[in-house]
Amino acid sequence: MLLINGRYGHCIEAADRGFQYGDGVFTTLPVLAGHPIFLPLHLMRLAGDCGRLGIPFPGASVLEPEVRQLCRVQTHGVLKIQITRGSGPRGYRPTADMPPTRVLSLQEYVSQSRQASESGVRVTLCRSRLGINPALAGIKHMNRLEQILARSEWDDAFVQEGLMLDNVGSLIEGTMSNVFLVVGGRLVTPDLSECGVAGVMRSVVLELAAAGGIGTEVRRVAVDELGAASEVFLTNSLIRIWPVVALDNLGWTVGPVTQRLHGHLEARIRAETGSTA
Structure with missing residues (x-):
């Protein structure tokens, strides 16, 4: 319609x-x-x-x-x-x-969110880079050519998302999602002041983390930090929260911080819809 x-x-x-x-x-x-x-x-x-x-x-x-x-x-x-x-x-x-x-x-x-939220997803690292442009950073504008090029890089049904870097090699986001890392018990998400899309679910998750006493950091994230993260997950308004379990030779479990935030998010959505399920 x-x-x-x-x-x-x-x-x-x-x-x-x-x-x-x-x-x-x-x-x-x-x-x-x-x-x-x-x-x-x-x-x-x-x-x-x-x-x-x-x-x-x-x-x-x-x-x-x-x-x-x-x-x-x-x-x-x-x-x-x-x-x-x-x-x-x-x-x-x-x-x-x-x-x-x-x-x-x-x-x-x-939606495949329930299965993916429980068992996690595999991701790849895209060759296509995001151009740095603070004037457009954070905006979900209608020109998505960078994401289209990145999403065209793989045709593997077992890979659900691709991570994108900026032109200087910092981790920014997924082709359709925002990315979070758990490092030292704190929730870390890339700063989007130079490029990337500031998703609504990203802001909701940051709010839920703060309300739940989980420390948060919004900062530049080097791609090498993925190897030091104990948990990695993706967000957008449709998938909600997807834990990442594999990227090339790196692997993670669906960890406690991800599970806790997922529970808080589902409770908030149930409250909004009036559902008891």
């Missing part, structure tokens, strides 16, 4: 800058039993990303009713909200009076 500027449809204008240049932002979240999980956090992230790019944000008062409209029709799935700068004349320079385009889609989603 698709809502384009509040109306059901399947087409946007060819002159839309999201199509022409990737000039827009997006967020993706699960819908469970009619509940869009962590919707306020996703709308907050969209508003911040739009603000940094100078794209007028439609507002939560516009987007939230449209989300609820879709969720009443389809109660389970994956919701994607895209906001582009809108349609305009040819050329990179945007005009001031350009109304943004908003596209909301809700599609079926088959």
Whole structure:
């Protein structure tokens, strides 16, 4: 199902800058039993990303009713909200009076999170690197070519994700996820001030760790630190938490910090959906 500027449809204008240049932002979240999980956090992230790019944000008062409209029709799935700068004349320079385009889609989603969360996943180290650009760092913008190139590097069904470094060799994120390490009992995640996507689930996990008395560090992470980590896990809004058990010749167990955070996260999601399961 698709809502384009509040109306059901399947087409946007060819002159839309999201199509022409990737000039827009997006967020993706699960819908469970009619509940869009962590919707306020996703709308907050969209508003911040739009603000940094100078794209007028439609507002939560516009987007939230449209989300609820879709969720009443389809109660389970994956919701994607895209906001582009809108349609305009040819050329990179945007005009001031350009109304943004908003596209909301809700599609079926088959989750593998339960099995992966219990047994863990294998990952690979991608050759493709993330370019350093503080002006775009943290933003989930619609140009994902770096991730597409990285994800094209492997075709092994037993490898679920690829880790990406920046141009100077620091660990940044996965192709579709944020990465966490447990080092000396503390939770460490890469600093994203120069590149990478600041995921909503990343912020939730950092909040849960702080509330649970787990020390956290957001800093530059050398790829060699993976070998010293006692636990490694990945996050995004759809997979939630995936423990990493293997990377080339490195291996980890599904450790206590990962299990504890996973339990806290599941409890918070159950509370949000009103589920007792």
